[in-house]
Amino acid sequence: MIKIFLNELRRIFSDSGVLIFFIVVPLLYPALYSWLYNNEVVREVPTVVVDDSKSSLSRELIRRLNATPDLNVAAYEENIDEARQHIMRQEARGIVYIPSSFAADIHSHRQTTVSLYVDMSSMLYYKSLLTSLTNVTLDMGSDISVAMLNSQTAREEQIAASPLSYEAVPMFNPGGGYGCFLIPAVLMLVIHQTLILGIGLASGTAREKNSGRKLVLREDAPFGIARIILGKTLCYFMVYFVMACYITMAIPRIFNFIQLADFWQIIAILVPFMLATIFFALALSCLMQQREHVMLIIIFTSVPLLFISGIPWPVSSLGASFKAISYIFPSTFGINAFVKVNSMGASLGDIVFELRALWIQVAVYFLLALYVWKPKRWTQE
Amino acid sequence: MSNKRFIQSLFRVMKREVDSLVHAPIYWFSMIVFPLFVIFFFSELMNEGLPTDMPVGVVDLDNSTTSRKLLRNYDAFQQSHIVAHYSDVNQARRAMQKCEIYAFMYIPQNMERDLLASRQPKISFYYNNSVLLAGSLIYKEMRAISTLGAASVGSAKLQAKGLTQRQIKSVLQPIATDVHAIDNPMLNYNIALSTTIIPACLALFVLLVTAYSLGIELKKNRAKTWMTMAENKVMIALAGKFIPQTVIFTLVVWFYQYWLFVHLDFPHNCNFLLIMIVGLILVVAAQCFAIFVFSLLPTLRMSMSICALWGVLSFSISGFTYPVTSMSPSLQILSNLFPMRHYYMIYQMNILHGYSLHYSWMYIVALLVFMMLPLFMLSRLKKIFYKYVYLP
Numbered sequence: 045m046i047k048i049f050l051n052e053l054r055r056i057f058s059d060s061g062v063l064i065f066f067i068v069v070p071l072l073y074p075a076l077y078s079w080l081y082n083n084e085v086v087r088e089v090p091t092v093v094v095d096d097s098k099s100s101l102s103r104e105l106i107r108r109l110n111a112t113p114d115l116n117v118a119a120y121e122e123n124i125d126e127a128r129q130h131i132m133r134q135e136a137r138g139i140v141y142i143p144s145s146f147a148a149d150i151h152s153h154r155q156t157t158v159s160l161y162v163d164m165s166s167m168l169y170y171k172s173l174l175t176s177l178t179n180v181t182l183d184m185g186s187d188i189s190v191a192m193l194n195s196q197t198a199r200e201e202q203i204a205a206s207p208l209s210y211e212a213v214p215m216f217n218p219g220g221g222y223g224c225f226l227i228p229a230v231l232m233l234v235i236h237q238t239l240i241l242g243i244g245l246a247s248g249t250a251r252e253k254n255s256g257r258k259l260v261l262r263e264d265a266p267f268g269i270a271r272i273i274l275g276k277t278l279c280y281f282m283v284y285f286v287m288a289c290y291i292t293m294a295i296p297r298i299f300n301f302i303q304l305a306d307f308w309q310i311i312a313i314l315v316p317f318m319l320a321t322i323f324f325a326l327a328l329s330c331l332m333q334q335r336e337h338v339m340l341i342i343i344f345t346s347v348p349l350l351f352i353s354g355i356p357w358p359v360s361s362l363g364a365s366f367k368a369i370s371y372i373f374p375s376t377f378g379i380n381a382f383v384k385v386n387s388m389g390a391s392l393g394d395i396v397f398e399l400r401a402l403w404i405q406v407a408v409y410f411l412l413a414l415y416v417w418k419p420k421r422w423t424q425e
Numbered sequence: 426m427s428n429k430r431f432i433q434s435l436f437r438v439m440k441r442e443v444d445s446l447v448h449a450p451i452y453w454f455s456m457i458v459f460p461l462f463v464i465f466f467f468s469e470l471m472n473e474g475l476p477t478d479m480p481v482g483v484v485d486l487d488n489s490t491t492s493r494k495l496l497r498n499y500d501a502f503q504q505s506h507i508v509a510h511y512s513d514v515n516q517a518r519r520a521m522q523k524c525e526i527y528a529f530m531y532i533p534q535n536m537e538r539d540l541l542a543s544r545q546p547k548i549s550f551y552y553n554n555s556v557l558l559a560g561s562l563i564y565k566e567m568r569a570i571s572t573l574g575a576a577s578v579g580s581a582k583l584q585a586k587g588l589t590q591r592q593i594k595s596v597l598q599p600i601a602t603d604v605h606a607i608d609n610p611m612l613n614y615n616i617a618l619s620t621t622i623i624p625a626c627l628a629l630f631v632l633l634v635t636a637y638s639l640g641i642e643l644k645k646n647r648a649k650t651w652m653t654m655a656e657n658k659v660m661i662a663l664a665g666k667f668i669p670q671t672v673i674f675t676l677v678v679w680f681y682q683y684w685l686f687v688h689l690d691f692p693h694n695c696n697f698l699l700i701m702i703v704g705l706i707l708v709v710a711a712q713c714f715a716i717f718v719f720s721l722l723p724t725l726r727m728s729m730s731i732c733a734l735w736g737v738l739s740f741s742i743s744g745f746t747y748p749v750t751s752m753s754p755s756l757q758i759l760s761n762l763f764p765m766r767h768y769y770m771i772y773q774m775n776i777l778h779g780y781s782l783h784y785s786w787m788y789i790v791a792l793l794v795f796m797m798l799p800l801f802m803l804s805r806l807k808k809i810f811y812k813y814v815y816l817p
Contacts, residue, residue: 060726061726064726064730069730076738077741079753079756080741080742080747080752080756081741081747082753083751083752083753085751086747086748086751087751105600131607132774132778132780132784133784134770134774134784149595150595150599150600153591153592153595153596154591154595155591155594155595155598155599155600155601156599156600156601157600157601157602157603158600158601158602158603159602159603159604159605160602160603160604160605161605161607162604162605162606162607163607163778164606164607164608164609164612164617164777165748165773165774165777165778166617166744166745166746166747166748167612167614167617167746168746168747168748168751169748170606170612171561174604177602177604178602181600181601181602182598184599184600185598185599185600188599188600189595189596189597189599192595192596192599206545206575206579207540207543207545207575207578207579207582208536208540208545208546208547208548208571208574208575208578209545209546209547209548209575210547210548210549210550210567210568210571211547211549211550212549212550212552212564212567212568213549213550213551213552214552214554214560214564215518215521215551215552215553215554215555216553216554216555217554217555217557217560218554220554220557220560220561222557222746222747224555225554225555225556225557226557228555245726302555333451334451334641335726336637336640336641336725336726336729337451339633339637339729339730339733340451340454340455340633340634340637341454341455341459343629343633343733343736343737344459344463344626344629344630346737347622347625347626347740348463348466348467351467351470352470354524354556355555355556356558357470357471357476357558357614358476358479358527358556358558358559359524360476360478360479360480360527360559361473361476361477361478361479362470363469363470366470380524383555384522384523384524387555388521388522388524388553388555389522390522390523394519394522394523395523
């Protein structure tokens with residue numbers, strides 16, 4: 045087993061293709077992604093205002109809108125058609141239209157309506173503009189109704205305007221940052237995909253070099269298949285453990301993402317996650333006729349795997365068949381365990397389900413790898 | 426070389442390529458099976474458009490007629506579904522950490538009494554922002570239900586004060602908003618994501634297959650016979666090799682466009698012919714980009730790795746979800762090096778919104794520039810095909 049381990053180690057470090065996936069990609073990708081999303085939120089979305097009211101009240105509304113962090117009044121136009129030109133030229137993402145009756149409505153105690161048109165090229169523009177406008181109109185509205193009601197005391201006025209108050213508490217990602225939401229899942233996925241790619245490449249090479257396109261040579265056979273697999277696993281695990289620690293512990297720190305998990309909690313997830321992934325990759329190796337096939341087969345799965353993990357798209361809205369598919373891959377449980385512990389501060393007790401699933405995968409994929417790697421034709425040769 | 430010989434050798438190379446495509450299962454998979462899988466996968470995954478009935482919890486310490494009515498009305502909302510009642514906040518928080526629920530509403534003790542006594546009770550919602558989409562959609566519904574709840578209590582009071590319905594409306598919400606989400610009024614996520622993620626996946630396949638099929642010629646030592654067949658003309662060799670692939674990939678892209686814009690009736694405000702042309706341009710631009718990468722790094726693994734990097738980064742840097750304008754300025758410039766970025770701009774400007782090409786010509790030019798790239802590399806490619814040997 046030690047010999048297999050050393051052989052495999054030597055092979056990894058002499059194969060630059062494998063090194064790309066074991067060292068270069070895990071070092072670069074997470075940093076690159078974190079950089080992409082490091083601004084986290086969409087601020088100061090350029091917006092065109094069409095103010096038909098031209099009153100002090102409408103100017104007050106515009107002033108308040110411009111003061112919000114998410115909206116920036118980029119231009120004023122006389123009508124909607126001219127405002128649309130800005131959107132077509134991609135200079136603005138939304139139009140706020142204040143009707144000519146705006147001030148008159150408010151003064152004569154009629155409900156007035158402000159319209160918002162949003163360019164739907166990104167949902168995040170919509171979210172920013174809608175939040176800004178809703179908050180500003182509600183605030184300004186309650187000021188207006190307080191003035192309007194003319195009650196005895198200020199407190200009474202306030203209560204009449206909103207008898208039931210509410211507070212909203214965003215949990216675990218209070219800023220609503222896009223990076224804090226997506227990056228933890230992406231990090232685990234990078235570990236998963238690069239491990240499978242590296243191992244697939246290494247096994248593909250072995251198959252190309254070995255006679256008869258077999259995964260294992262007869263000379264190695266005396267070691268027994270289990271020992272070969274364990275030796276290789278040990279090697280991959282040791283090399284990759286360093287990278288996994290860098291990805292899960294250093295990257296969030298460098299880029300200031302949420303990190304609630306402590307070292308041992310992450311280890312408790314990483315160990316079964318990496319073992320399951322390694323055995324899974326070894327079992328998959330039987331599909332790789334050429335070493336490069338693994339890239340054609342694996343790379344495109346990254347995005348579907350991310351989606352069925354339940355982070356970008358809520359798991360409660362995944363169909364049964366998608367959920368079933370997601371249970372095949374270690375990434376699903378790895379991502380969920382990591383996000384729960386790291387972003388939501390869950391304890392290991394809260395992720396028993398994921399950990400158990402990962403350990404079951406470790407066992408199943410180990411047996412599958414044994415079965416796949418067992419050469420079928422030795423007896424005939 | 427006469428025209429006739431030119432055509433003959435082109436056809437010879439094309440025939441050779443078709444033969445090798447047909448006989449290698451990996452091409453079947455990565456040109457037809459996987460792309461079709463991706464098309465159906467994403468369009469089916471989000472077919473609801475918006476997630477519905479997401480599990481939420483309730484901590485109702487008041488347990489009065491008013492609170493129960495509020496919760497009943499809330500449960501009738503489309504996106505939230507009350508699955509559990511908890512006796513305290515800690516329990517609910519733990520359920521949230523286990524992702525059993527995405528949010529919970531906290532109703533304090535004596536809410537009903539405080540309401541009647543005008544003491545302005547406060548209800549709270551806690552929502553999970555680590556699952557951003559679920560969190561923000563549920564937040565919107567919870568805010569809507571408490572505004573409605575407040576409105577019903579408020580209007581009863583104001584009626585007692587002798588205000589008319591119209592006045593009540595103006596007191597409760599003096600400024601209403603009316604939101605128009607242009608061309609995607611239902612905020613359908615399938616429309617936002619399938620139209621961008623699927624073509625990005627297809628472009629990824631084009632990049633990888635192009636680099637693979639070039640590299641494999643060197644690996645299998647077939648580059649020289651290939652060149653001889655093409656009468657030593659790189660243009661003929663490349664054209665003969667890639668025209669069959671262009672045809673297959675373009676048909677796949679057209680099928681995708683048919684499936685989304687015709688079968689599923691996704692919004693498109695332009696001629697279908699333009700959609701098809703944009704699809705063709707995307708395929709060819711991606712192919713030419715991959716040929717260019719290969720001519721710079723003429724090994725199978727390096728060119729495939731770079732193409733993979735480009736293809737995978739496209740999902741983020743094209744700005745489908747997190748807009749490019751919110752990234753750091755250097756990334757905004759970098760995004761122009763990705764064919765998918767330009768496709769996305771053309772898609773959202775011309776296909777989704779139906780603006781005239783007059784607004785998006787620079788993105789079309791950018792894709793055409795990608796298509797020119799291999800032309801600068803012809804002599805280098807020729808050298809590569811004659812000299813380079815495969816190194817594992």
